[in-house]
Amino acid sequence: MRLDDRVCLVTGAAAGIGEAIATRLATEGATVGLADRDLDKATLVADRIGGSAWRADVSQSADVAQFVGEAAERFGRIDAIVNNAGIAVGGTVADTTEDDWQRVLSTNLTGVWRGMKYALPHLIQSKGCIVNLSSVQALVGMPGWAAYAATKGAIIALTQQAAVEYGADGVRVNCLAPGTIMTPMNEQIFAHASDPDALIASWNASHALGRFGRPSEVAAAAAYLISDDASFVTGSCLRVDGGLSILGPTGRAD
Ligand SMILES: NC(=O)c1ccc[n+]([C@@H]2O[C@H](COP(=O)([O-])OP(=O)(O)OC[C@H]3O[C@@H](n4cnc5c(N)ncnc54)[C@H](O)[C@@H]3O)[C@@H](O)[C@H]2O)c1
Incomplete structure (x- = not known):
């Protein structure tokens, strides 16, 4: 199978898109390490797909370092990490509280950076890859989601940054921009x-x-980016958005 012998880590894997990605990667032959702040739910998913679960809150550096370190030790290598964990907290630019701003940044953006930072030494060894979850909200404005959109835009920049920094090491780094799933x-x-x-x-x-969209449709794109089918794809932001980001006003005359 396409991902036989690959060890893939997924954060926020207990539900939604993360669960679908973990499931798809396992279906394609990967050994999957799942992290979530909800260990009970992550364990249920891990048991269903034959993976291993960790409790890790991506807003905490120690949790991410421990998850990645223990997974590397248990599996002997890491070939991919999917930095998926994220939260949606609403608020316009002026209405967003300082607390909400920091909470969203720490989970969605710094959480992605932490996943990359701690996994990269292992990925350089394996010539592995990274998939980060951005959003269509990085590309088009949707009123009332200031902090969330800011993190998703920054994830595209951070993805490109990592792609140019580690391309020479053979590490590919891409992100996904889902529409509404x-x-x-x-x-x-x-x-x-x-x-x-x-x-x-x-x-x-x-x-x-x-x-x-369905979570499985985002998972299929993640599996593609991790697989050798995407061997010359790095620094890209793949829209899995059903055309949300390119849909203008109707333009009909009737
Ligand atoms: N659902 C959408 O429409 C959509 C669209 C674009 C992008 N995304 C992005 O996809 C990712 C997954 O979204 P989803 O809709 O599946 O979310 P979800 O809320 O349905 O599931 C998120 C999972 O992440 C876990 N999680 C949340 N905060 C965490 C933390 N600090 N540490 C560890 N685990 C944590 C939750 O426990 C949950 O299991 C997010 O980054 C989100 O921003 C979602």
Whole structure:
């Protein structure tokens, strides 16, 4: 299989996109190390796919260092890390509190940096690769998500930075920019909406394909970027967004 003999780590792997990525990588033959701040849920996923689970909060350096270090020791190598863990906290530029700003940065952006920093020594040895989770919100403005969008934009820059710094070592670094994907993250947003059905319909309509994406569709893109099929792909930001980022106003005359 495409990922036979590969050891892949995934953060935020207990639910949503991370769970789908861990599942897809295991299906393609990889040995998967799953990290999440929710160890019970991560363990359930690990047991289902034949992986190993760690409790790690990516906003804590010690947790990430321990996860990566112990995984390297247990598996003997690391071929890929998917820095997926992230949180969505709403707020405009002016409304966002200092606490929310720091919390979102520490998880979404610094968490990605921590995953790269601690995995890179192992990835240089294996000539491995990194996949970071950005978002379509790095590419188009959506009012009310200032801190989240800032982290996702920075992840593209950080991905490119790592790609140029470690390309000569044979390490490839890419990121994914998903559109709206139905996961617990969005289910929570809909649960709190005044008219969930109207919100879901408008979000569906904001994609050229007219619908949300599925976690498995992002997972397929992650598996591609990790595989040798992407052997000449580095520093890229692959949109898996159903056309959300290229959809303009209708332009119809009728
Ligand atoms: N769902 C979408 O529409 C969408 C779109 C674009 C990008 N993304 C990005 O994809 C990634 C996954 O999103 P999702 O929708 O699957 O989220 P989710 O909330 O459904 O699941 C996130 C998982 O990460 C874990 N997690 C959260 N904070 C953590 C931390 N500090 N340390 C360790 N684990 C932590 C959670 O426990 C959960 O298991 C995020 O980076 C998100 O920003 C999601």
